[in-house]
Amino acid sequence: MEDFQELRKLVELSSNIVFFGGAGTSTESGIPDFRSAQGLFETQRGSRHAPEEMLSRDFFLSEPEEFYRFYRTHMIHAQAEPNAAHQALALLEKEGRLKAVITQNIDGLHQKAGSERVLELHGSVHRNYCMDCRKFFPLEAVLQAEEPVPHCDACGGIIKPDVVLYQEGLDEEILSAAVEAIEAADMLIVAGTSLRVYPAAGLIRYYSGSKLVLINKSATPYDSSANYLVQDSIGKVLSTMAGDAGPEV
Secondary structure: OOOOHHHHHHHHOOOOEEEEEOHHHHHHHOOOOOOOOOOHHHHOOOOOOOHHHHOEHHHHHHOHHHHHHHHHHHOOOOOOOOOHHHHHHHHHHHOOOEEEEEEOOOOOHHHHHOOOOEEEOOEEEEEEEEOOOOOEEOOHHHHOOOOOOOEOOOOOOEEEEEEOOEOOOOOHHHHHHHHHHHHHOOEEEEEOOOOOOOOHHHHHHHOOOOOEEEEOOOOOOOHHHOOEEEOOOHHHHHHHHHHOOOOOO
């Protein structure tokens, strides 16, 4: 779809938009995705441990030093800034049209752009907690730790990022909130996700409306279900959709 005029009009006629995004939402901020040809999982093939293994709970517990080496290098992008997609979504929320951002990302860029109702399915690098006493720590506690594995300054326990690792389940409250938001949506925008990782990918099934917009540069298993399929830059498309969404703010 080259002409986004129809998508802009859909936004203008919507009052309960929900956005559901994945790693592709942040690639224009310089953060690699996971499953594309240039993604993390492909570029790290051939390493002693596969990325999926190093990002598992078992690996974190058995090899915390190696986990943190990989995690600090590949999963934390503290200098990244929100891109046009994040900014467009924040604008739509400010105008009252967008009711929720549901994200698989852990980078916190939606909040940094100004979005307030962000449902983080996989947690955030900005939250970390002691596995023993549950004390919470900011990202700086991980980045500035003098030792390879950060420890709690209160009890000495290992600090774990508040992110969902392989072998861990999603937070049920956040998952339920995401389902409720999608069920109530009059427009669902899905972008930057392969829609191959469950249970997150299954959320799209809860939308029963007729304004499902799917923005992704590669094919997904749900392409045939989309009312509007766009294979283009997420930042460009969302900026165009939000540009004429309402009064200037």
